[in-house]
Amino acid sequence: MAQTAVADPDTGLSLRELARRNGLTAAGRLPGLPEYTRQLWAYRHFIAAYSSAKVSSSLGTTRLGMIWQVLTPLINAAVYYVIFGVILGTRHGVDNFIPYLCTGVFIFGFTQSVVQAGVQSITGNLGLIRALHFPRASLPISVAVIEARNVLVAMVVLIGIVLVTGEPITLEWLLAVPALLLQSVFNAGFAMGVARLGAKVTDLRQLIPFIMRIWLYGSAVIYPVTQFEKVLHGWKLAVIEANPLLIFIELMRHALLENVPLAAPAPVMWAEAVAWTMLVGAGGYVYFWRGEKGYGRG
């Protein structure tokens, strides 16, 4: 029998031409950005179902199950309260330091968990990627969705702490909503960015803990933002105050607490937050889409 019996009835027609005439598309073709966005939108139910499946499968083997979603932020806050509130008695010239600290920890933790899970969202799901066809951006986006749900629980805990420590309820609290929305979009973009990077450079996962720790110290989480002004000047101070996480943390503190020292006037910080969100949200999305066809290879 012949090596390759190409059953081609239209002799003289190349295979490529035959494919074109019959409207066949090259397998593994990269869809355009609008088409990709449409596909992703069509998969929104999958993203939602996948996110809740991921949460229940990770907590399903524990005895307390879903209660951990509340316990985790509570324990987190308790640890910081014991160390900084009871043992060290840190103040740094902030009137109400414990809620100030907890806001920083929770808001930083929001992005931190997204980055940690996002960097593995491709490499950890190769089985799914190689078996099924869906827009890959669903995976990092569902990471961002999971953490956005977790942060809502954490916010309830945080508001409890804020009230217990004697802060009044003000209209400014409403600003927490847009701040979280902006950060969620920022996180989704960031998750997509690190997902592609993590799929290409598998060593990145090892570096993430150190990168996040440097970022933690640069975001005024465990000390007030005014500390930077004492030790840094000129462009160094400008760089650290443009740090998006520092901005998100400051905005949340501004929304929930009275008399907090801010790095810059609130309207300036809101503008910076919107700029970062648009840049990282759109940038991460485009960057991830460009690599769509390479995921799951090798």
Next chain:
Amino acid sequence: MADGARVPTVIADGAHIVYRIYGSTSAGSNSPVASFKRIVTGKRNTAVREVHAVKGVSFVAYRGEAIGLIGSNGSGKSTLLRAIAGLLPVERGGAIYAAGQPSLLGVNAALMNDLSGERNVELGCLAMGMSPAEVKAQIPDIIEFSGINERGDFSSLPMRTYSSGMAARLRFSIAAAKKHDVLLIDEALATGDAKFRKRSEQRVRDLRQEAGTVFLVSHSEQSIRDTCERSIWLESGEIRADGPTEDVLKEYDAYVNR
């Protein structure tokens, strides 16, 4: 197209597929000193190895055909299926064209083991692009077809408690629930028991009648014979034979029993 009888659904045009595998080398070359040397000398990372799995494959598959892919282990059958599904990129120079979005159904398609069978069905259907309403309507049928509830209420138990045959049946049932232009089946029929195999072979025939093309990779000559009238024999990434199943199987048998 001029002749309406034969509509091509999948066309492979000189397709080459190469795997690049990281970090699979002998013990010595991954030592810190060796890594450092590579970084300093700027030499190519020898930890990246290339496996040329499919070498210049060309064929045309038509609507309504069921094509069996045979060949010894490691001959590139599963790789070829993945490339048709668009899950593996084809090297520059060649191409694989397909109608619509081919769906790959394999025994190692990973679902979530800690979740119940029912939730896996839901997730799998959504991942295939069904709407929530369709999914809701389909779930009982899919579970019924898979037959996992024949021995008690298994569909509400986590999938990690299933036997490998049950899990494979559930995966097949999920994928077969959707109408596909091109359905790619990788060894899925081999894992079920005789009763399920009969049912799934019937399902494959139904799917073909719904104007689709089915590719079947299997080591069971019987299921190839029962479902496919055309077969392609792959050996070391090259097509050795392509034609009516009986002829190809005869040649293949002669090669195996040589």
